[in-house]
Amino acid sequence: AQSVTQLDSHVSVSEGTPVLLRCNYSSSYSPSLFWYVQHPNKGLQLLLKYTSAATLVKGINGFEAEFKKSETSFHLTKPSAHMSDAAEYFCVVSGEHGGSQGNLIFGKGTKLSVKP
């Protein structure tokens, strides 16, 4: 069965410093992995996705994530945080057949705060 663990419930950085949001996954299939972002009082927006092509995936707004099979990780990074990056981020896994039920399996989320 697939699962995903976001290692930090809350991350705080200063504007202009790097962002690292950590995610580990478990999957019995070759997984598809996603990062979604949710700004306050908004819906979910796809940041980036890994589907067995390049292991380094570039997303929107300067974010990227690296798929590391040996470490079962898919950490999200950004070189320089911006105030507008403050949001909640979800790491999501889907198996070869879309998860056990054809759905996505969400981590519990990491809330990113950005200080001026």
Next chain:
Amino acid sequence: DADVTQTPRNRITKTGKRIMLECSQTKGHDRMYWYRQDPGLGLRLIYYSFDVKDINKGEISDGYSVSRQAQAKFSLSLESAIPNQTALYFCATSDPGLAGGLGNEQFFGPGTRLTVL
């Protein structure tokens, strides 16, 4: 115009009332999903439908029912609302036929915030 719309966007109701949340999509996707979001728990799947004649329970279906009226419409009902159903509800769609192995990407509506007093 938004591809996935949800109505209402906000709803306050009382314990025991019947509530229906509606979802419509213009993406032409066969698969539709209902999730609820609670603080610190991420999103959890309530029901999903792979086509009009196919309805399946998700992780937390107790207390909920759904109706797939058409390819484009998928409604979630709370037959007798209770306070612990207070949450943010999301509808999503996907298309398994999308090229490049992206068929499991889901597209989300803006959410419905439901409060049960």
